[in-house]
Amino acid sequence: MDLISNPFSPGAGAPPPELVGRSQILEQADILMARVQRHRAEQSLMLTGLRGVGKTVLLTEIARRTRAAGYHTISIEAHTGKNLAALLIPPLRELLYDLNRVAGLSHKAKQALAVLRGFVNALRIKVSEVEFSLDIEPQVGTADSGDLEADLPRLFQTVAEAVLEQQGLLVLLIDEVQYLSKLEFSALIMAMHRMQQQQLPLVLIGAGLPILPALAGQSKSYAERLFTYPQVGPLSAADVALALQDPAKEAGASFTESALQEIFRITNGYPYFVQEWGYVSWNCAPHTPITLQDVQIATPLATQRLDSNFFRVRFDRLTPGERTFLRAMADLGTGPYRFGDIVLVRAVEHSALSPVRAKMIKEGMIYSPAHGFLDFTVPLFDEFLRRTIPDPLDTAMV
Ligand SMILES: Nc1ncnc2c1ncn2[C@@H]1O[C@H](COP(=O)(O)OP(=O)(O)OP(=O)(O)O)[C@@H](O)[C@H]1O
Numbered sequence: 173m174d175l176i177s178n179p180f181s182p183g184a185g186a187p188p189p190e191l192v193g194r195s196q197i198l199e200q201a202d203i204l205m206a207r208v209q210r211h212r213a214e215q216s217l218m219l220t221g222l223r224g225v226g227k228t229v230l231l232t233e234i235a236r237r238t239r240a241a242g243y244h245t246i247s248i249e250a251h252t253g254k255n256l257a258a259l260l261i262p263p264l265r266e267l268l269y270d271l272n273r274v275a276g277l278s279h280k281a282k283q284a285l286a287v288l289r290g291f292v293n294a295l296r297i298k299v300s301e302v303e304f305s306l307d308i309e310p311q312v313g314t315a316d317s318g319d320l321e322a323d324l325p326r327l328f329q330t331v332a333e334a335v336l337e338q339q340g341l342l343v344l345l346i347d348e349v350q351y352l353s354k355l356e357f358s359a360l361i362m363a364m365h366r367m368q369q370q371q372l373p374l375v376l377i378g379a380g381l382p383i384l385p386a387l388a389g390q391s392k393s394y395a396e397r398l399f400t401y402p403q404v405g406p407l408s409a410a411d412v413a414l415a416l417q418d419p420a421k422e423a424g425a426s427f428t429e430s431a432l433q434e435i436f437r438i439t440n441g442y443p444y445f446v447q448e449w450g451y452v453s454w455n456c457a458p459h460t461p462i463t464l465q466d467v468q469i470a471t472p473l474a475t476q477r478l479d480s481n482f483f484r485v486r487f488d489r490l491t492p493g494e495r496t497f498l499r500a501m502a503d504l505g506t507g508p509y510r511f512g513d514i515v516l517v518r519a520v521e522h523s524a525l526s527p528v529r530a531k532m533i534k535e536g537m538i539y540s541p542a543h544g545f546l547d548f549t550v551p552l553f554d555e556f557l558r559r560t561i562p563d564p565l566d567t568a569m570v
């Protein structure tokens with residue numbers, strides 16, 4: 173069918189034609205914002221889920237709703253190459269200048285700009301990569317000690333007070349939270365603790381891999397009372413049908429019932445794969461409706477596309493030792509996998525594999541769903557590994 177009118181959108185963070193199955197989380201976010209604005213205590217949200225389940229598109233949708241409700245938003249994505257302060261400073265500066273403009277001579281916004289200036293000065297070396305100018309004198313002695321755990325809560329407090337002065341609400345959206353350093357995560361938790369204690373109008377909605385609750389708990393024991401962790405999981409059969417049928421109908425076509433069931437069966441309801449199968453099936457179908465046979469023709473092509481991008485980019489980043497480890501996991505079938513069993517497949521000592529395991533957990537390739545167990549953070553990665561490396565002893569060849 174017509175390639176140009178294909179409505180499906182496989183891709184990282186690519187908004188789907190229809191965002192299905194997430195109304196509960198969206199409602200939770202709406203309630204959080206409305207409560208905090210009315211000075212009621214509410215836990216911040218940390219959305220957790222595997223790769224490609226739709227965390228980023230959910231954050232984007234929450235940001236859209238936030239702006240539509242007239243709240244302020246700041247959206248950042250954590251990554252290992254840039255520190256949290258450097259990511260936060262430019263949007264905070266923009267927000268404070270905006271607040272200052274709207275309110276004419278806003279005392280609190282001006283004060284917050286001076287505090288931000290002091291914060292920047294104290295961290296100058298670490299944020300040198302930020303193009304930054306503030307034509308205001310720093311406020312000496314506030315949020316400028318250079319110790320992030322002390323300064324970030326103080327900075328958030330000053331910013332939130334400026335927001336409060338105008339009866340506003342600031343929603344801070346952070347994607348890929350697991351990539352914050354230990355110190356940054358701890359400072360962020362302490363800052364949010366301060367917001368809650370003082371009932372200030374700043375809420376955090378984060379997203380990241382399922383390792384987040386463990387990381388937060390290790391950092392501060394009170395973190396479990398600060399955050400709730402809604403799980404972003406695979407879609408139900410009914411939601412997969414909606415995600416495919418509605419956009420197809422809007423574009424003047426449709427799927428047969430058996431085509432929808434086949435896509436659900438193959439993708440296990442994982443949103444990225446649903447978009448991919450929708451996209452390729454549409455392109456393979458000679459005309460509407462898109463049938464089971466069209467989906468069957470599309471399957472090897474969709475698999476090949478996933479293998480050469482979604483899975484491949486992750487695989488290419490791995491060292492030979494990591495590949496061997498992961499292939500040993502895949503040899504055990506579908507996860508979760510007992511660490512002891514992986515050790516047995518490799519026929520080596522526990523201690524030989526522990527550092528590889530720790531590094532891959534840190535990089536977000538695998539996670540521990542329960543004590544002593546491991547699983548892939550990329551859905552269906554085990555199948556990819558078995559397809560790509562038929563013999564578990566052959567990883568060096570790929
Ligand atoms: N609720 C949904 N309904 C339909 N399609 C969805 C839904 N959520 C996500 N998608 C699609 O799934 C794909 C992956 O979404 P997204 O990039 O947000 O996932 P992610 O969880 O952020 O992945 P990663 O951990 O790799 O960053 C996109 O193509 C998106 O359009």
Ligand SMILES: [Mg+2]
Pocket residue numbers: 185227228229347
């Ligand atoms: Mg994402």
